[in-house]
Amino acid sequence: MGPRGGISRCPCGRKLLTVCLSRSIQAAGSQLGQSKDYALPNASWSQDMLDLYNRFLDMTKDGLWKRIPSYNNILDHIPESMKLTYEKRKDTRLFLRSIDAEGAGFEYVMFLNTSEKRVVCLFQPGSYLEGHPGFAHGGSIATIIDSTIGSCAISVAGKVMTANLSIDYVNPVPLGSVVLVDSKADKVEGRKVFLSCKMQSVDGNTLHAEATALFIQLDATKAQKQQASCQ
Numbered sequence: 001m002g003p004r005g006g007i008s009r010c011p012c013g014r015k016l017l018t019v020c021l022s023r024s025i026q027a028a029g030s031q032l033g034q035s036k037d038y039a040l041p042n043a044s045w046s047q048d049m050l051d052l053y054n055r056f057l058d059m060t061k062d063g064l065w066k067r068i069p070s071y072n073n074i075l076d077h078i079p080e081s082m083k084l085t086y087e088k089r090k091d092t093r094l095f096l097r098s099i100d101a102e103g104a105g106f107e108y109v110m111f112l113n114t115s116e117k118r119v120v121c122l123f124q125p126g127s128y129l130e131g132h133p134g135f136a137h138g139g140s141i142a143t144i145i146d147s148t149i150g151s152c153a154i155s156v157a158g159k160v161m162t163a164n165l166s167i168d169y170v171n172p173v174p175l176g177s178v179v180l181v182d183s184k185a186d187k188v189e190g191r192k193v194f195l196s197c198k199m200q201s202v203d204g205n206t207l208h209a210e211a212t213a214l215f216i217q218l219d220a221t222k223a224q225k226q227q228a229s230c231q
């Protein structure tokens with residue numbers, strides 16, 4: 001396996017995906033020309049979601065911000081050259097894209113600003129994410145925060161995993177509303193990436209959640225550990 005990750009076979013026979021989520025990741029799926037990019041407007045998006053999306057899309061014109069495409073299989077985020085030895089499993093899906101019905105699950109799109117080490121996610125939680133009546137489940141909030149912060153950590157440090165995620169839930173998130181999840185990498189110390197994040201309403205008047213996270217950059221030793229745990 002190269003230093004940028006890859007695919008290896010576990011002793012138990014399963015193929016292990018050691019994901020290299022480098023910068024080239026962004027273009028990988030679209031190069032395939034076959035996978036659906038879910039980070040594009042659909043009929044379920046509210047006017048708030050569309051307005052915000054268009055505002056961020058405008059900000060991509062000078063190149064500082066980039067829209068991150070989104071596929072329902074993590075493999076579609078991986079450069080084609082790294083997939084040669086991997087047989088795509090049909091029974092796995094990226095958790096965030098596990099609900100088929102448009103608008104029922106996680107409707108989201110992320111934008112990356114590399115120079116600011118920042119990823120912003122526009123998130124519209126659907127009706128299947130309910131916790132308390134009418135509000136998004138705390139686990140769904142944690143999921144979108146982990147994924148937004150995670151994408152930010154990936155953009156900074158490549159192959160990483162969440163070691164710690166701490167969330168203060170400040171105000172509940174109504175289903176169907178739109179919130180901004182704004183994450184940034186605050187500090188990198190060796191393999192450790194420290195990040196923070198705020199989830200706010202579109203008008204900025206309501207703070208829904210605040211989070212801090214630690215992501216650890218994986219190394220070859222860790223990949224070996226993963227292989228061993230698969231035995």
Ligand SMILES: CCCCCCCC/C=C\CCCCCCCC(=O)SCCNC(=O)CCNC(=O)[C@H](O)C(C)(C)COP(=O)(O)OP(=O)(O)OC[C@H]1O[C@@H](n2cnc3c(N)ncnc32)[C@H](O)[C@@H]1OP(=O)(O)O
Binds near residue numbers: 024155
């Ligand atoms: C360019 C654009 C890119 C865009 C990207 C687009 C892609 C979009 C696609 C899809 C979006 C989704 C994005 C993904 C987001 C989801 C991520 C997850 O959910 S990950 C699953 C949950 N996490 C686990 O299952 C980890 C389980 N834990 C482990 O595997 C290990 O514990 C691990 C890897 C975290 C660390 O293990 P070690 O063996 O590599 O490292 P050790 O030696 O233990 O620690 C290294 C240092 O870190 C500290 N450390 C480790 N864990 C810590 C902790 N919990 N708290 C504090 N410090 C900790 C240690 O004390 C040590 O520090 P000292 O170097 O000595 O100073």
